Amino acid sequence: xxxxxxxxxxxxxxxxxxxxxxxxxxxxxxxxxxxxxxxxxxxxxxxxxxxxxxxxxxxxxxxxxxxxxxxxxxxxxxxxxxxxxxxxxxxxxxxxxxxxxxxxxxxxxxxxxxxxxxxxxxxxxxxxxxxxxxxxxxxxxxxxxxxxxxxxxxxxxxxxxxxxxxxxxxxxxxxxxxxxxxxxxxxxxxxxxxxxxxxxxxxxxxxxxxxxxxxxxxxxxxxxxxxxxxxxxxxxxxxxxxxxxxxxxxxxxxxxxxxxxxxxxxxxxxxxxxxxx
Numbered sequence: 001x002x003x004x005x006x007x008x009x010x011x012x013x014x015x016x017x018x019x020x021x022x023x024x025x026x027x028x029x030x031x032x033x034x035x036x037x038x039x040x041x042x043x044x045x046x047x048x049x050x051x052x053x054x055x056x057x058x059x060x061x062x063x064x065x066x067x068x069x070x071x072x073x074x075x076x077x078x079x080x081x082x083x084x085x086x087x088x089x090x091x092x093x094x095x096x097x098x099x100x101x102x103x104x105x106x107x108x109x110x111x112x113x114x115x116x117x118x119x120x121x122x123x124x125x126x127x128x129x130x131x132x133x134x135x136x137x138x139x140x141x142x143x144x145x146x147x148x149x150x151x152x153x154x155x156x157x158x159x160x161x162x163x164x165x166x167x168x169x170x171x172x173x174x175x176x177x178x179x180x181x182x183x184x185x186x187x188x189x190x191x192x193x194x195x196x197x198x199x200x201x202x203x204x205x206x207x208x209x210x211x212x213x214x215x216x217x218x219x220x221x222x223x224x225x226x227x228x229x230x231x232x233x234x235x236x237x238x239x240x241x242x243x244x245x246x247x248x249x250x251x252x253x254x255x256x257x258x259x260x261x262x263x264x265x266x267x268x269x270x271x272x273x274x275x276x277x
Contacts, residue, residue, distance in 0.1 A: 023055030029072045030060045064091035140168030143223060147172065150221035157197065160213050160222045162204040166230040167223050175201045204228045205237040 024031050034057035038044040043051040050058045059071040067090055069077045082088050089096070103116075124133050136142040147159055147170070159172040164185060167173040171193045176185040182195050200219060202209035213219060228234035 020054075020056050026075070027055070027057075027059055027071070027073050031057060033060045033072065034058070066090045066092075138168065140170060143167050143170045143173075147221060147223070154220045156218050156220035158200045158219045159198060160200045160202070160210070160219045162224060162228065163201050164230055165204075165223070165225070165228065170223070171195075172199045173223055175199045177201055177203065204234060205240050207237075207240055 034044050037046075042048060045051065045058060053059075059073070059075070059077075062070045062072045062074075064070070064079065064087075067079055067082070069079045069091070071077070079087075079091070083091070121133055125131055134145070136145055150159075151157060159170075161167070161173045161175065163175070163177040165173055171191060172195070174184055174186075174188045175182050175195050177183070182199060182201055184190060184195070200213050202213050210222075214222075227236050
């Protein structure tokens with residue numbers, strides 16, 4: 001490192017230290033809660049990613065209403081994420097809260113269907129078109145199910161993803177392009193998975209790379225988002241959107257899975273014989 005680069009790095013580090021100290025000063029109760037949580041949770045919080053907050057620890061939520069969240073230090077925030085889209089209609093809407101409370105009083109973990117499920121299935125079909133539905137516990141579970149179904153139907157093994165993507169705990173998607181090869185992103189442990197056998201990864205917006213990957217005829221499905229969101233917001237280049245629409249005339253096309261983690265209620269598993277525009 002040159003002396004100029006070292007000097008600039010030093011300046012950036014001092015600025016970062018100053019901002020993190022300011023964050024701690026503004027959020028004393030959250031800072032104390034994070035320290036207490038480190039006694040019982042791996043890394044300090046209920047989920048491991050919480051340790052990666054720029055301030056050094058996450059703020060702790062007190063309550064949320066509509067598009068607002070209030071933390072335990074009394075600071076109010078406008079929530080543009082809305083619970084990772086789980087609260088797309090706003091936090092604590094009265095009708096939903098009352099319905100959930102009524103069901104909780106009657107039991108919530110019976111492992112059996114209820115008559116309400118009949119209405120839900122019919123309403124989903126009325127609103128979105130496909131006739132058959134299944135429910136999963138998370139976006140990760142939904143993606144795993146879609147991958148399994150795609151492999152069953154196509155007889156192919158590989159899942160095509162985009163470098164640096166995030167699709168929950170799906171092993172096939174824990175990859176990125178590193179030095180021209182498939183590598184694990186964010187220092188994730190390989191977990192005994194042969195990613196060369198089950199994953200294919202290309203750069204987002206690279207039409208030629210996607211075409212080359214699909215032309216090999218061993219991709220069961222493409223796991224994607226309408227735009228990349230793990231690096232800020234990366235929009236789709238003109239011409240790339242057509243790749244999200246399977247073409248029945250092109251037989252190397254796999255099934256496509258749009259991750260519900262980022263697309264609320266628009267995920268659809270496309271097949272070649274019955275492709276939708």
